[in-house]
Amino acid sequence: MLAVQQQPTPALASTALPADSIARALPDQVPENAPAHCPGTESEQAGKADACAGCPNQDACASAPKGPDPDLPLIKERMARIKHKILIMSGKGGVGKSTFTAQLGWAFSSRFSGHLDAATEEDGKHAGEEEEEEMEKQVAIMDIDICGPSIPTILGLAGQSIHSTSQGWSPVYVSDNLCAMSIGFLLPSASSAVIWRGPKKNGLIKQFLKDVDWTAGLEEEDSTPSSEPLIDYMLIDTPPGTSDEHLSIVSYLKESGITGAILLTTPQEVSLQDVRKEISFCRKMNVPILGIVENMAGFVCPSCTGYSEIFYPSTGGAKALCEELGLNFLGSIPLDPRIGKSCDLGVSFTDEYPDSPATKAYLDVIESVRRLVD
Template identity: 60%
Template structure:
């Protein structure tokens, strides 16, 4: 069923990618993301579409997306997809242990990479010659690729599609909102850390969501204290000098889904591409993750 492998080099500007399905305009075309032929019904087979946002980089957004994906896929009957639209910093393939894989194309479109039978992933990271290669694209080219991810990836039937976004509120975010306008976005989870410098950026992300009409599922505070792997004692590393995510949630009327303590083994799991939840089930961070994930499920089912 699988035909050609995606070539390693990034497509030349103003050209149609050699791996693009025949019916879809190239990413540099003015028709990218707008063609009726491209429209299809890909998203109609996806039950829930969730954005994972953080106004600031380095707060653990991609790691949270990966853990959320692992948790959903723990149920063999739940089909989960992860779309990495952090075009310039695609870390999801590494975090999930599939960085050496590549996307393929067939008559039905682009086939995502499978972590396991019920967990599929698409990322520009699969299309790079090496993990060291920089992607230097202007907005239109980024938008075109995101459009193709949404309209040409053959996800099949999905229960959840998690969309991992870059920091900020610019091109990639606006593209996702625009292209998912018809099928809809079920909500956004906002990730922060306790210190004010991160909370300031999250306030901008909240403003963005409200301006474009995205439902905010809730806030998650990452790195909320440090858990010693040996004695399980928790201490503060990033002091919440202005009240942290709890205070922000009260000010904005947004639910605080939970706080995940900093466990150094989270980073280790991400480096080795394994599920932290499976590897360290007794960690307080795992308990926090699972409580947050259960709450997200409850909110989406209401």
């Protein structure tokens, strides 16, 4: 076992480095602890050159496959049918990424899509025409939180399973124009633990991108040329932090493009410290940041609609952070105990409780996101 730990596998050697080190190494594929004159992990001389003598990565580099990943063209082909790919990220867990992802998915696919903006009104379009056009929006949610998949429960899909066809895995549909894919659909039970190292997680993310037939059934219904997108929005729910899953999704989508990332945080400084790391990750990996959402910004009583602070914004909260770093502040969403209830029941909070102040906040944030994306 000691020998294995001292000489990591090829996959671990390329993914186990810190995010900032990987960002520096990407152009030449040079590990952080490599000696001077390293030929790079993609070179035919990797592990064989004179400079490799004594390098702790020598055996891993010599045995690793060389050249570009052969699956990248297949991923690019699949992702070409998806117009916008949006990452939902945070620096720490428990800030509501999956809940926000689900609400964003529901809003994009149904309720919110019928709203008219000023530009549409100037064009003289009727509300009915706009609503008919917008209702055709297709939305997909990809859950890459491998160890803590919660999207199936939040979307009301717990207990569902995926089906395999000649075109690949079929995603599970919430409605005609909202589908999802998660490892939760592959587990034998909701209590099954996923105890995987980084390479296996990365392999599953690649399968979600390459082997899932995201446009299943849409080609027959749509006369759009094969080169045009059939899915308008793909929302990617990520785990907390900046580790294997984040590096994998960014590298796999590098050629097909990422529309941007939405970062979630709570108002207190301990959460803002972690979201700063996420901002640094996005900038070093060239992922556009659409903006920051401040979640759980106070508590709204469902009976009297009284407001009280739960997480004290000692440093000014997310708005002050956005002003400091020149980012878009997308809005604040207060706590409402019925949000948790809706997630457990697998229903849309904004549809079930339209009069809640949290619903108005959600829809204002989602409107900001849609305007930025479209």
